[in-house]
Amino acid sequence: MPAGPEECELVRQAIDGDADAFAALYDAHVTRVYRHIYYLVGNQCDAEDLTAQTFLRAWEAIGRFEDRGKPIAAWFLRIGHNAALRHLRARRRSAAMQDMAADSPDLDGHIQERGTEEALRLALASLPSLQRLVLLLRFGEGLDHERVSRLVGKTPANVRVIQFRALRTMRKLLIASGFEAVGCSSEAAPNDAAREGRGYIAAGSRPKGLWS
Numbered sequence: 001m002p003a004g005p006e007e008c009e010l011v012r013q014a015i016d017g018d019a020d021a022f023a024a025l026y027d028a029h030v031t032r033v034y035r036h037i038y039y040l041v042g043n044q045c046d047a048e049d050l051t052a053q054t055f056l057r058a059w060e061a062i063g064r065f066e067d068r069g070k071p072i073a074a075w076f077l078r079i080g081h082n083a084a085l086r087h088l089r090a091r092r093r094s095a096a097m098q099d100m101a102a103d104s105p106d107l108d109g110h111i112q113e114r115g116t117e118e119a120l121r122l123a124l125a126s127l128p129s130l131q132r133l134v135l136l137l138r139f140g141e142g143l144d145h146e147r148v149s150r151l152v153g154k155t156p157a158n159v160r161v162i163q164f165r166a167l168r169t170m171r172k173l174l175i176a177s178g179f180e181a182v183g184c185s186s187e188a189a190p191n192d193a194a195r196e197g198r199g200y201i202a203a204g205s206r207p208k209g210l211w212s
Contacts, residue, residue, distance in 0.1 A: 011072050014062050022062060026055050029073050032141065033080045039140040040084040040132075042121055050087055054080040074151040081133060088125055123173040131166035134159055 007028070013021035033054055038047035057079055065075065124132055130152065137148045138159075145156040145163075152159065 007072070008067075011065070011067070015065055017063070019059075022059055025072060025076075029076050030055065032073065033076050035140060036077055036136055037080050037084045039136055040081070040121075040125070041087055042118075046087060050083045051080065054083050057083070070150065070153060074153075077133075077137075077151065081129070081136075085125075085129070119174060119177050120170075123170045123177070126173055127166055127169060131162055131169070134162045135166050135170075138163055 007025070010021045010024050014025060030051065034047055034051045037050045037054070038044065041047055041050065054076065058076055061079075065072070124135065127135070133152060134148060137143050137151060138145075143151070145159045149156045149159045154162065
């Protein structure tokens with residue numbers, strides 16, 4: 001949602017170094033940032049650590065924040081998103097090293113061992129960053145196209161197209177990994193993508209007690 005006058009004033013105060021104002025912004029947005037990170041990394045402890053890192057980085061950088069018409073929530077989400085991706089890359093590198101040491105099977109074998117949820121996470125992580133962000137905001141956060149468009153700086157029509165392409169790509173990735181796509185047809189129109197996306201999200205786990 002667009003930032004109201006109260007939040008705009010908090011942002012201005014935080015930019016000026018007011019820790020209490022930043023704490024108020026933290027309280028307003030920490031749950032959403034945590035949810036977003038959790039859905040990417042799939043681990044509560046990692047998500048909590050990365051959320052803390054996100055707001056520490058945000059506090060360190062708040063003096064350089066520039067108001068470009070987007071709510072500060074978008075800035076927090078972007079920092080958290082990038083932190084989660086760095087974590088996932090490091091985790092994949094570590095897993096690859098362990099796999100080579102153990103002479104383990106190829107990627108398809110790993111996906112089969114880890115199950116559908118891990119296959120979904122791998123497919124999601126393989127998407128271009130904008131597509132991944134749109135899916136997480138739409139189906140992880142449950143935001144409508146209008147709200148997502150404001151967060152990512154695209155028109156609602158563009159968000160629908162990005163969402164459709166992301167779901168189509170995920171379907172292809174899952175089929176290539178040996179899984180049937182969950183509720184998605186590559187021929188579906190963008191207007192049908194919301195129903196399809198919920199099928200993907202339903203196949204993954206959600207942190208209990210944190211999802212509205």
